[in-house]
Amino acid sequence: MVNFNSVSHAFLLNRYRVLPLLLSTAVSSVAAPVYALQQSELEVYPPNWWAGMQNPEVELMIYGEGVADDTVSIDKGKAIINRVKALDSENYLFVTLDTSGARAQELTLTLTDNDGSYRRLHYSLEKRKEGSASRKGFGPEDAIYLIAPDRFANGNSANDNVDGYQDKADRQLKGSRHGGDIQGIVDNLDYIKSMGFTQIWTMPMLENAMDKYSYHGYSTTDYYTIDPRFGSNDAFLELSEHAKSEGVGVIMDMVLNHIGSNHKWLEDTPSKDWINNEGKFVGTTHKRESLHDPHAIESDIKGFSDGWFVPTMPDLNQRNPHLANYLVQNAIWW
Template sequence: MFNFNSVSHAFLLNRYRALPLLLTSVVLLVAAPVNALQQSELEVYPPNWWAGMQHPEVELMIYGEGVADDTVSIDKGKATISRVNALDSENYLFVTLDISGARAQDFTLTLTDNDGSYRRLHYSLDKRKEGSASRKGFGPKDAIYLIAPDRFANGNTANDNVDGYQDKVDRQLKGGRHGGDIQGIMDNLDYIKSMGFTQIWTMPLLENAMDKYSYHGYSTTDYYNIDPRFGSNDAFIEFSEQAKSEGVGVIMDMVLNHIGSNHKWMEDTPSKDWINNEGKFVGTTHKRESLHDPHAIESDIKRFSDGWFVPTMPDLNQRNPHLANYLVQNAIWWVETAGLSGIRVDTYSYPDKVFLSEWTNRLMDEYPNFNIVGEEWSVNPAITAYWQAGSQRHDDYDSALPSVMDFPLQAAVVKALNSDESWNSGFISVYETLATDFLYGDPNNLVIFPDNHDMSRIYTQLGHDKAKWNMAMTLLLTTRGIPQVFYGTEILMGNEGSDDHGIIRSDFPGGWHSDSDKNAFTGKGLNSDERWAQQRIKALLQLRQTYPQLFQGKLKHYAPVDGVYTYFRTADSTDKNSEKIMVALSKESVELSLTSFTEMLKEGQTLTRVSDGKTFEATDTISLPAMSASVFIVK
């Protein structure tokens, strides 16, 4: 048996994989000298909590052999036990603590069995960091860099393979692990910052102890521990702190809908209703429309929400209040522990709707200035807008979600650039999509993007046409919303000939020491087009940092005319003579009279073209080359 008396309290035994998992909490099992269960183990989630939280309670999930029938007592202090619940498994006990008014403290829970034997669990209520509750989340002034950690940079080769984890490093296998890790991201924070990105969103870093295809991170097997092949909890905290010191926030990718089939819940399920469809695979319909369709039948709604993605991703039943609370507390725990600036929620609309309202409201109650973006993969603005807080919706649903991923705009940009210009095609698709912004509670807080980890790269979507890529990136880095750029987009990475996710998420050149010929971090080996693209992104992001008030302000656009789409970014100011940014996207070679924009340009104002510094008067006519994207500073 594992001897808990001989190991630091910072470690708990994972009984299913026999691996010591580093936790950031203070959790200690004490074997009582008389009548105590011998060599027993207990695990507790969350592993620690904080005094002074908005919510007055914390529910502990205690796991241990035969713990369900134990009685629980607490030593003296201001934390008290308000409820104790046992479910179907004899090995889980849910203990709710009332911590209202409790100070930061350590205390002991004693769990006593019917035969008089007992186990003691030491628990900590920690002091919150200064300003934790008022933390500012990411917003319109920011630009997000999306990273697939396994494919970005390998900073620590010692964790490429870990004993007890079946999925080993194989860089030749497109769906295999390639060795990228947290250290690799930290080693290249200077590159990310120098490019102009102010936020980093990584695909999930939590443990994915799956037999294969585990690199992507979306099959969680432990909600409280970083996968050791990426690093550790301490490494993630260090990464977040180091990024913050460089002025870069960290957004954590969270999965509320499903787990990996190797999660220990699949071997010992807390309750019979913990997993949807009685723990058996029934595929989801993916018909998110059923949640909004006034003609929908209940079975379609249930099949969408309760169905599984694939057999290896069991679908969680968030209607179970203990599971719901577990997921709420886990998110708060990571925000506090790692000092997060935001959360991205995978497959946001798939979990139970009532739970989503509860989860998001609890997070926003704790952190009123925080930001959370939900993935709702629909190109229908009415459906994406439904989930954003403040939107007008067809029912009285209480959504507190600040942001959603703007899939409608992404699709419209690709459609516009791959279509000929006419009265009903081309840039009109972008114009019409943005015209539906009245549906959203806050369109400027939408996350916009040219591509992401689940779709072909934008360079490939646009037929490897550099001019189209430039127009797309210029638009998406200057229009309303918070731009997100997938790693490698800045050097024209593509996936020609394959839409396999393993190819889309190819290794970033320079992230492995063995890649000596090409290094995008230093520029070594990049061709002229790749260097140009990298500098173009850098220049556009610099613009956002120089004029943050404009990108937090308003978008005013003109309907496309003769293949030209023109728009302005302005500050929230009534001064018509204040600084602006003008963007003109043109598919045709045209002479553009600036007097066409007298509502936005006033006589006496000067326009400076960002690309070459050339200046124009507001009464001039300017030449726009075909397939061009021109940005002007207006003063």
């Protein structure tokens, strides 16, 4: 099992560059190559994957300064690079790995720039948990209890306010956070079970690093991190384990339609078509019937499907295959 608290999306890697350096002494002057070490930061999503998946391909989104024109090779481990694709931003590179027949292992990928400098990325293929492919989801036989975590129960007041997050707990201010968290749900599993519920559906608990109105969870700013005001990735796993021991399942609310406006994709967008309406706010028409009306015109369909809910929720364009892969792989990863 992955220790999620130790998982970092940012990998500090070494970029090496050969620099000529003239060393002068009283005896002689000698030209000698010196390897100058530069620290560089890359991020990779998903942060890890698994060997033995039914679909052997996984597409890595690699983010880092000037990475788009790098060539990629595997220096350690068994996997094949099927495709490498750069989009519009010079800071994203999409690398598709084929893990057919691969065992659990640590891969080492080398990204080499045009000037010969390179960065190494260490990527883990984990061993799948036994029986993971036969997990059962929820069905019509389940009674589902919907929870707004921030409004449910505060099990750990120490995480009500977290440094670096602007939206603070304030029960007197409309739209502010109240302090509910994952521990509050764990503490009340007996209560939920006693009412006859067999599944818990929580509103989203991924990071919502918004300036205000973040309590609902629908303005995702990091798809791979539980918001620290709810707890941690490990705390979410513990909730799942505790609930399972009580015979209760946990349904994760996946927000695939939009992100929060403080997501890094607004500062550096992978491609021009990553966000609908060229990244500019155009409100949705809310005409849901346009999707199933046989006489609907294209502008009505697009006005509903491509419009944003509000200016702080940029609408994602899932027609982009790399974005679609990102979202599907994120759901599988969780």
